[in-house]
Amino acid sequence: MKVGVIGAGSIGLLFASYISKIFEVTIYTRTEDQAYQINENGILLRKKAIIKQSSVKALPISSWKGIEDFTIVTVKQYQLSTVLEQIKHLSKRPKNLLFLQNGMGHLKLLEEIKGINLFVGTVEHGALKENAYTVSHNGEGATNVAIFRGDFSCLQNFATKVPADFPIHVQEDYYLMLRNKLIVNAVINPLTSIFQVKNGELIQNKYFFRVLTSLFGEISFILNLDHPEEHLRQVMGICKKTAENRSSMLKDIEANRLTEVDAILGFILEEADKQEKQAPLLEIVYYCIKGKEPAKGGEL
Amino acid sequence: MKVGVIGAGSIGLLFASYISKIFEVTIYTRTEDQAYQINENGILLRKKAIIKQSSVKALPISSWKGIEDFTIVTVKQYQLSTVLEQIKHLSKRPKNLLFLQNGMGHLKLLEEIKGINLFVGTVEHGALKENAYTVSHNGEGATNVAIFRGDFSCLQNFATKVPADFPIHVQEDYYLMLRNKLIVNAVINPLTSIFQVKNGELIQNKYFFRVLTSLFGEISFILNLDHPEEHLRQVMGICKKTAENRSSMLKDIEANRLTEVDAILGFILEEADKQEKQAPLLEIVYYCIKGKEPAKGGEL
Numbered sequence: 389m390k391v392g393v394i395g396a397g398s399i400g401l402l403f404a405s406y407i408s409k410i411f412e413v414t415i416y417t418r419t420e421d422q423a424y425q426i427n428e429n430g431i432l433l434r435k436k437a438i439i440k441q442s443s444v445k446a447l448p449i450s451s452w453k454g455i456e457d458f459t460i461v462t463v464k465q466y467q468l469s470t471v472l473e474q475i476k477h478l479s480k481r482p483k484n485l486l487f488l489q490n491g492m493g494h495l496k497l498l499e500e501i502k503g504i505n506l507f508v509g510t511v512e513h514g515a516l517k518e519n520a521y522t523v524s525h526n527g528e529g530a531t532n533v534a535i536f537r538g539d540f541s542c543l544q545n546f547a548t549k550v551p552a553d554f555p556i557h558v559q560e561d562y563y564l565m566l567r568n569k570l571i572v573n574a575v576i577n578p579l580t581s582i583f584q585v586k587n588g589e590l591i592q593n594k595y596f597f598r599v600l601t602s603l604f605g606e607i608s609f610i611l612n613l614d615h616p617e618e619h620l621r622q623v624m625g626i627c628k629k630t631a632e633n634r635s636s637m638l639k640d641i642e643a644n645r646l647t648e649v650d651a652i653l654g655f656i657l658e659e660a661d662k663q664e665k666q667a668p669l670l671e672i673v674y675y676c677i678k679g680k681e682p683a684k685g686g687e688l
Numbered sequence: 689m690k691v692g693v694i695g696a697g698s699i700g701l702l703f704a705s706y707i708s709k710i711f712e713v714t715i716y717t718r719t720e721d722q723a724y725q726i727n728e729n730g731i732l733l734r735k736k737a738i739i740k741q742s743s744v745k746a747l748p749i750s751s752w753k754g755i756e757d758f759t760i761v762t763v764k765q766y767q768l769s770t771v772l773e774q775i776k777h778l779s780k781r782p783k784n785l786l787f788l789q790n791g792m793g794h795l796k797l798l799e800e801i802k803g804i805n806l807f808v809g810t811v812e813h814g815a816l817k818e819n820a821y822t823v824s825h826n827g828e829g830a831t832n833v834a835i836f837r838g839d840f841s842c843l844q845n846f847a848t849k850v851p852a853d854f855p856i857h858v859q860e861d862y863y864l865m866l867r868n869k870l871i872v873n874a875v876i877n878p879l880t881s882i883f884q885v886k887n888g889e890l891i892q893n894k895y896f897f898r899v900l901t902s903l904f905g906e907i908s909f910i911l912n913l914d915h916p917e918e919h920l921r922q923v924m925g926i927c928k929k930t931a932e933n934r935s936s937m938l939k940d941i942e943a944n945r946l947t948e949v950d951a952i953l954g955f956i957l958e959e960a961d962k963q964e965k966q967a968p969l970l971e972i973v974y975y976c977i978k979g980k981e982p983a984k985g986g987e988l
Contacts, residue, residue: 668968
């Protein structure tokens with residue numbers, strides 16, 4: 389089976405490296421330079437002190453023809469529209485696409501894609517891109533995937549064949565799967581970014597914990613959670629388990645990059661709007677992050 | 689007229705330095721060491737490139753007898769209870785006390801003081817304590833004062849005699865005077881601390897400005913402002929005028945010191961509570977600041 393990986397950030401490099409043991413992988417990069425560097429060096433995967441080299445073919449995204457049997461889209465949600473635009477202009481439609489974006493904002497974009505088997509997934513690995521062709525796998529986890537639309541078989545086939553140290557679990561309900569991850573991301577990512585603290589401090593600092601529970605309460609109300617206490621327990625459990633980690637959004641803010649706040653909080657704010665529910669905390673948290681993003685929101 | 693100045697932080701040093709041209713001033717310090725250093729060096733006042741030396745007598749606060757005709761209390765609100773406790777044990781009550789704390793949380797403490805003329809004031813000077821006996825006057829402003837209780841004449845006398853380059857304006861209504869300053873402080877101080885930006889960015893960054901207007905809306909509702917638009921205009925005007933300044937609360941957070949958040953937001957939250965009004969944004973903002981204060985709020 390030929391597999392395409394679109395996007396060569398930390399998650400793209402991580403997936404390409406692991407699955408290239410099993411599949412024939414082509415990774416598609418934003419720049420020609422990165423493709424060149426990957427072709428020259430392979431992908432280096434660092435896990436603790438061990439470095440493994442994988443030989444993976446790399447091409448710039450402009451050369452993507454969608455010919456692989458299975459394609460994993462790893463770009464950020466805010467880069468997704470460019471990829472989707474490109475699909476429309478391919479002479480041959482790709483057969484199977486797996487989308488690994490955070491949040492749920494991308495679902496409405498996927499609605500517009502016709503005649504392709506579409507899958508979505510959530511990634512629980514910790515990964516850090518060290519340079520154009522090196523990724524550090526610093527948090528072992530799993531990938532959850534589920535069908536969004538179309539035929540199931542290729543996803544099942546893919547998930548069964550991946551290496552045992554890079555597990556992919558097939559879930560029944562894509563909506564619940566994405567929503568559960570969204571809740572965690574919507575609480576931990578923005579608050580760690582505003583407070584500029586590691587994940588653990590959200591539950592260790594009693595004042596920050598007050599803010600966490602208030603924000604969670606609003607999210608729970610907007611998403612109409614049936615068992616909010618279970619979700620809150622999950623959020624707290626992840627804060628505890630990843631106590632020493634800096635969230636991806638905090639890293640983005642610190643590195644003066646765009647964040648995924650629109651994909652994460654933007655989606656929940658839209659839900660609030662549809663249901664005509666007030667969301668004062670979510671709004672203030674959203675604007676705090678937007679204000680810290682590089683464009684600085686422009687002048688008044 | 690003999691004048692006592694209690695507290696030798698930036699405002700205490702600034703006042704002692706300016707008014708010592710006219711009055712016989714004793715400044716009371718928290719530590720014996722600071723009193724020693726001021727007695728050795730005088731108070732150095734830096735204003736742009738010019739440094740002026742004033743000869744001011746300094747004593748540790750434990751030696752305060754309350755014998756001066758007029759005493760200015762410049763300690764932070766959270767240090768005030770110590771001073772008030774000391775008043776109770778003086779053999780002779782001081783005659784006239786002027787309190788220069790931020791916020792309005794100290795008013796209920798002043799209610800308990802009997803038989804003394806009490807005045808309150810707000811300071812609009814920018815001042816930075818450089819060391820134990822040096823203060824930089826980096827923002828020219830004025831001091832507003834008003835009677836809280838008792839006889840007016842000593843305050844009037846004091847305000848008339850101060851040097852022209854250090855004006856003190858007597859206001860009619862202490863409540864309106866403090867409240868107007870409180871509104872400005874309640875918006876600018878916490879938000880600049882959370883966003884970690886200079887005052888100007890609150891109105892230059894459109895997202896931060898959204899948060900500012902939401903927070904202001906809550907404050908306006910809780911304080912039952914008659915003309916909120918005028919207060920909002922004042923807040924924006926100060927952001928613009930002091931665009932390059934870092935607020936005192938931001939400096940406190942950066943220096944890992946306690947902030948005046950209880951004096952400022954605590955008071956408004958109590959008002960909300962009394963009136964049974966919801967204050968979700970004020971609460972989240974309050975906890976954000978509390979969480980950033982040095983004690984870290986302790987474990988859960």
